[in-house]
Amino acid sequence: MKRNKKTVAILLSLVMCMAILAACAPAPAGTAPGPGATPGTGPAATPDTSPSIAAAAPEDPDVTFASHIDLILSTDNLATLNPMLAATNNGSSDMSRMMLHERLIERNHDTGDILPALAHHWITEDFQTFRFYLRDDVYFHNGEKLTADDVVFTIELASASPGAPAQGHWATGLIDTVTAVEEYVVEIVLDRVNPDYFFGLSMPAAVVLSRAAVEADPDLGWKIGAGAFELVEFSTNDFVEFRRNENYWNENKNIVTESMMFRFIPEPGARTIMMERGDAQVSKGTTPEDLPRFQEAAGFEVIPVHFNLPAALVFNMEHPLMSEYYFRMAVMHAIDRPTVAIFAAGDWNTPIMDSGTVWGRAQEFRNDTIPPIQFNQDEARRFLELSSYNGEELEIATAIVTHVRGSQAIQEQLRQVGINVVVNEFDAPGLQAYMINPDNDPHMSLINLSVTLSAASARNFLFPGGNLNFMRYNNPEVNELLDAAISMTDVDERRATYMRIQEIVAQDPPAISMYHRINAIVARNGVGGIQIWGDHRLTDVREMFFLID
Numbered sequence: 305m306k307r308n309k310k311t312v313a314i315l316l317s318l319v320m321c322m323a324i325l326a327a328c329a330p331a332p333a334g335t336a337p338g339p340g341a342t343p344g345t346g347p348a349a350t351p352d353t354s355p356s357i358a359a360a361a362p363e364d365p366d367v368t369f370a371s372h373i374d375l376i377l378s379t380d381n382l383a384t385l386n387p388m389l390a391a392t393n394n395g396s397s398d399m400s401r402m403m404l405h406e407r408l409i410e411r412n413h414d415t416g417d418i419l420p421a422l423a424h425h426w427i428t429e430d431f432q433t434f435r436f437y438l439r440d441d442v443y444f445h446n447g448e449k450l451t452a453d454d455v456v457f458t459i460e461l462a463s464a465s466p467g468a469p470a471q472g473h474w475a476t477g478l479i480d481t482v483t484a485v486e487e488y489v490v491e492i493v494l495d496r497v498n499p500d501y502f503f504g505l506s507m508p509a510a511v512v513l514s515r516a517a518v519e520a521d522p523d524l525g526w527k528i529g530a531g532a533f534e535l536v537e538f539s540t541n542d543f544v545e546f547r548r549n550e551n552y553w554n555e556n557k558n559i560v561t562e563s564m565m566f567r568f569i570p571e572p573g574a575r576t577i578m579m580e581r582g583d584a585q586v587s588k589g590t591t592p593e594d595l596p597r598f599q600e601a602a603g604f605e606v607i608p609v610h611f612n613l614p615a616a617l618v619f620n621m622e623h624p625l626m627s628e629y630y631f632r633m634a635v636m637h638a639i640d641r642p643t644v645a646i647f648a649a650g651d652w653n654t655p656i657m658d659s660g661t662v663w664g665r666a667q668e669f670r671n672d673t674i675p676p677i678q679f680n681q682d683e684a685r686r687f688l689e690l691s692s693y694n695g696e697e698l699e700i701a702t703a704i705v706t707h708v709r710g711s712q713a714i715q716e717q718l719r720q721v722g723i724n725v726v727v728n729e730f731d732a733p734g735l736q737a738y739m740i741n742p743d744n745d746p747h748m749s750l751i752n753l754s755v756t757l758s759a760a761s762a763r764n765f766l767f768p769g770g771n772l773n774f775m776r777y778n779n780p781e782v783n784e785l786l787d788a789a790i791s792m793t794d795v796d797e798r799r800a801t802y803m804r805i806q807e808i809v810a811q812d813p814p815a816i817s818m819y820h821r822i823n824a825i826v827a828r829n830g831v832g833g834i835q836i837w838g839d840h841r842l843t844d845v846r847e848m849f850f851l852i853d
Contacts, residue, residue, distance in 0.1 A: 359832045361560045361849045368853035370585070371562040373831075375845065376575050378589020382541055382568050383733050386526045387511050390467035394732055397469075398508040398842050400566060403546050405511035405529035406554075408436050408455070409502060416757065418502050421554070422450065422512060422530070431499045431793060438488040442553045444514040445534045452484035457515040459492070469509035472764075475501060478790075497791040500760040507756075508842065532559050532846045543567045558833075560849045572705065579604075579826055585850050586834070587826040588843065591705065592652040598826045605829060609836055609843070611821040612664040613752040614656060615648075615707060617700070617714060618815040620746050622776040625698075629812060631691035635748075636677040636816045638684035638721045639714055645819040648710035652824065656817040661806045663762070664755035665820050669802040674810045684721040693723065701728045702750040703735040706821055711750045739774040749774055750818065759802040760790060766809070775814040782808055 361369065377396045385400050408423040423436040442450040459482045462470040471477075480495040494501065504510060511529065518525030527535045532554070533546035545565045552559060567584065569575045572591040578584045579598070590598065590606075598604040617639070619626040626632070645655035654665075660674040700711045711727045718725050725748070730738060735751070738744055754764040754772045763786050764770060768778040785805050792798040825834065825843070833847035 360847065361558050361833055362851075366853075367851055369560045370850040370852050373561055373564045373586065373848060373850050374584040375564060375566050375848075376578060376584045376587040376589055377566055377568045378570070378572070378575060378587075382538070382544055382566070384540065385535075385538060385544065387470040387509050387513075388461060388465040388468045388526065390469070390736075395842060396566065396568065399845065400544050401508045401511055402531070402842070402844055403533040403564070403846060404527070404531045404535055405508075405513070406442070406531050407505060407508070407510045407512065408438075409506050411503070411506035418506065422455075430497060431501065432494050432497045434492045434494075434501065435485070436490050436492070438490065439553065440488050442530050443551055444517065444528050444530050445549060446514060446517055446528045448514050448516045448528075450512065450514070450530050451487050452490040453487075454515050455490045455512055456482050456484050457518070458511065458513045461513065461518065470511060473504045473507040473510040475504045497793065499793055500758050500790065503756065503758045503760070532557055533564065536563070541568055558847055560833075560847075564845070564848070579828075582828075585828045585831055586845075586848070588823065590824055590826045592649045592824075595652070595824055595826070603829050605827050605831070607825040607827065607834075607836070608652070609823045609825060610654075610665065611752070611823065612666045612757065613755055613820070614662065614664055614817040615710065615750060615819050615821060616662060616753050616815040616817045617748055617750050618753075618775045619748055620774075620776055621778070621814050623745055623747060625691070625693060626747055628691050630687045631693055632813065633677075634684045634687035634691060634693070634721065635718060635723065636684075636813070637680045637687060638718050638723065639816065639818075640679040640717060641818055644710050644713040644717070647713035648819065649706045649821065652822045653706070654820040654822065656819055660810045660813070660817075662753060662765075662809060662813075662815050662817055663759075663806060664753070664757075666757055667755050667759060667761070668757060669759045669799045671803045671806040674806060677813075677816060681721055688722060695722070695724060698723070698725045698747040699728045700725055700748045700750055701730065701735060701738060701746050703730045703732045707750045707752075710818060714750070752821070753815070753817075759798065760786075762786070762802070762805065763790075766805070777814045779808065779812075 382396050385397055387401060406422050408421060410419040410421045411417065412419060422438055422442060424439050426434060426436045428434045438450070438452060444450060458470070459474050459476060459479060462468055462474045463476040463479070465471055478494045478496065478498055479492060481493045483491045485491050513526055514528045517528035532549055532552050534549050536545040536547050538544045543565055545563065547563045548559055548561065569578065569589065572594070575587055575589045576594040576597065579587050579590065595606055599606050619632055621627050641655040641657060645653040657676055659672040660676040661671050663670040700714060702708055702711045708727065708729050715725050715727055739746055739749060751774055755761045764772040765775065766777055766782055767773060767786055768783065782805055785801050789798055789801045792801065828850070830851035831848065833849045835844040837844065
């Protein structure tokens with residue numbers, strides 16, 4: 305990873321500060337801020353969304369909109385946009401899918417309300433059998449009319465595509481049957497009751513593909529959607545260009561921008577220069593070091609985006625040493641989370657100090673009665689003596705610049721108690737491939753745990769066999785409770801079950817939550833129509849506009 309001299313100086317200074325703090329204070333200094341706060345003065349005073357950014361395009365005949373907008377992406381590369389391939393499981397690909405494709409339903413991601421999309425209404429009496437009544441005026445980009453048969457085809461295709469994002473959000477593992485009852489009526493019967501099924505269907509990967517397009521071209525037919533924009537050109541790990549769908553059916557969306565380009569720019573300095581020169585109107589990838597330049601400059605807005613996903617140091621529970629309770633306790637007691645959070649991203653991180661749960665910041669039924677493991681180097685050394693660790697070199701695997709820096713801070717703190725680790729840096733798809741490959745035997749990783757507002761999303765990283773269970777965690781009691789909770793319709797029963805799951809996980813923890821990232825969207829004044837999802841890593845820019853007059 306390339307760094308400029310300023311960044312290197314900051315890193316060295318912070319490492320020295322950590323060493324001094326460790327020598328002088330074996331317990332954490334001060335009281336950590338609670339959920340949603342920040343350890344400084346950066347974005348704390350700004351709400352999660354800005355009215356000017358989220359505002360709809362004004363219906364004023366005297367205003368002029370830019371016909372084209374360039375948006376910069378950063379850490380999530382654009383390996384492929386095919387929803388039937390596992391490599392598309394990142395935020396950049398999800399943003400692109402929202403441009404091209406449609407889902408049966410959408411959600412208000414602040415209130416949780418289910419909203420119509422391809423389906424204008426739906427019926428379920430038992431949360432096991434669902435009937436969706438489709439609009440009859442939706443056309444794919446190739447001119448084919450969307451029908452229930454396309455929904456059936458997509459679900460069957462997702463079921464045959466292991467590890468695909470579409471498979472996860474369609475919850476194909478739960479589907480017993482899917483039937484086109486009528487031309488515009490589809491029935492989905494699950495193998496169990498699942499009150500959370502609507503949540504998965506609202507996510508960007510639960511797309512509906514054109515049977516005609518995919519059967520005519522199995523490799524590229526996924527490009528044909530029914531969304532607000534059509535695909536013009538896609539260059540792997542470089543850019544994706546869209547043009548407005550002039551036959552878009554959704555009267556609730558105000559699409560005023562004629563074309564957009566998402567540009568993947570991996571070099572942080574280049575992203576900053578592009579924004580300052582006016583080569584792009586929006587950036588999702590400005591680093592914390594450069595954000596003050598835009599906060600202080602005229603003509604820009606800086607909007608913090610608070611992650612629900614916790615960044616956690618996770619252990620490979622199938623590795624003999626990592627599965628040892630004493631060793632994990634040594635690691636966890638050796639870590640000063642506020643220092644790690646500041647080292648990773650300064651004010652643009654919130655250290656997680658309020659609870660020992662691995663739940664997300666705003667995830668339902670979060671158990672804040674679980675005491676967090678405290679930073680205490682004496683305790684860390686005591687547990688290390690009880691473990692079978694013999695000084696061997698271990699690794700922390702990670703990706704994205706924030707987590708790389710966080711891992712470097714953890715590396716230094718573990719060194720101080722006698723644990724020797726190296727930081728193994730990947731890009732995001734490479735890390736996922738490395739972690740899920742059964743031939744690899746990773747030790748630890750600093751990652752974002754994949755959660756949403758739904759408590760059921762804990763299954764993503766706790767249930768064995770999934771592509772997001774990087775801990776290789778497998779607790780029979782937790783598995784049984786996760787299976788049972790899916791079918792619970794009583795809210796109090798569900799709450800008690802998920803609270804109990806968190807207690808069990810905390811008794812023999814496979815991970816320690818470190819911090820919640822606070823990303824930033826930098827936009828030129830005049831940009832609006834950006835919808836920030838409070839419960840995930842996504843940003844919806846279908847209605848984005850840029851006023852130039």
